[in-house]
């Protein structure tokens with residue numbers, strides 16, 4: 001991921017993503033509805049829709065893994081590939097990340113990827129999660145999250161990896177790291193990301209309590225940068241993007257790297273150990289039982 005300055009951000013570490021794309025249509029380009037020229041062509045994959053606007057250098061990336069944009073292995077992989085594609089295209093300077101699923105930005109880890117699965121699968125899954133976080137956290141592009149739905153746990157991580165967050169003002173759209181309520185623990189790099197965003201004391205409280213913040217509280221604690229009426233999320237995200245793009249790329253990119261590199265390096269140094277911790281933790285019988293019970297509760301809640 002070379003910067004204009006020649007500085008490199010995250011090393012290509014996972015990089016078997018193509019192999020993970022089982023039956024997807026990534027790379028297909030099609031005209032956007034009503035679109036005409038190059039700037040209106042969209043591309044993407046089954047689960048990630050990319051609407052590029054070459055004129056502004058901004059692409060809107062929409063998560064579309066219904067019903068709740070759970071981070072399946074396929075979605076993680078397709079996100080990494082779409083991000084890489086935009087980063088390698090000099091036309092683009094920024095991405096607005098949003099959801100194509102009503103009322104949910106992202107429900108976090110796809111619990112079916114870690115419930116009743118073997119350790120090898122859990123390891124593969126966790127490496128894909130690490131990879132997406134590293135790529136997003138250190139992206140040379142400006143990433144703005146237009147959070148148009150609920151944003152718990154892994155969804156919050158995705159949002160926190162962006163440079164700026166705009167949340168729709170709907171009390172149902174809560175955001176935070178609620179892992180402890182599921183009986184699981186946010187690993188150190190998610191904790192670090194939280195601390196970097198809202199500070200140590202607020203993180204200590206919110207992580208232990210598994211707090212999910214409604215919009216006004218999320219704004220107050222600094223988890224999001226703006227809370228706006230639902231129909232203004234996209235336009236506000238675009239205005240935020242313009243503010244960030246007004247800064248010369250090289251200066252902004254090097255500053256971002258300076259602010260975030262130590263946090264990312266900490267994971268890079270311990271990536272294998274972190275994977276092993278994750279696998280041995282989630283594969284415990286007791287954790288499997290509580291994840292299973294949580295999933296069951298979610299499924300029953302529906303009816």
Ligand SMILES: CCCCC/C=C\CCCC/C=C/C(=O)SCCNC(=O)CCNC(=O)[C@H](O)C(C)(C)COP(=O)(O)OP(=O)(O)OC[C@H]1O[C@@H](n2cnc3c(N)ncnc32)[C@H](O)[C@@H]1OP(=O)(O)O
Nearest residue numbers: 070107108109110111112150153154184185278281298299
């Ligand atoms: C030291 C050792 C370190 C070890 C590290 C261990 C762990 C690492 C943790 C890593 C950090 C990240 C963790 C996570 O992300 S865990 C996932 C947490 N997510 C949640 O708690 C959200 C759960 N979902 C909801 O609260 C709601 O679904 C909602 C997002 C608010 C949307 O509500 P609604 O629109 O009413 O939809 P439904 O609840 O009816 O759900 C529709 C169907 O989707 C299924 N679903 C929902 N969430 C998930 C999910 N995360 N994974 C898989 N499936 C999910 C739900 O069961 C429904 O399914 P159905 O249609 O079959 O009934």
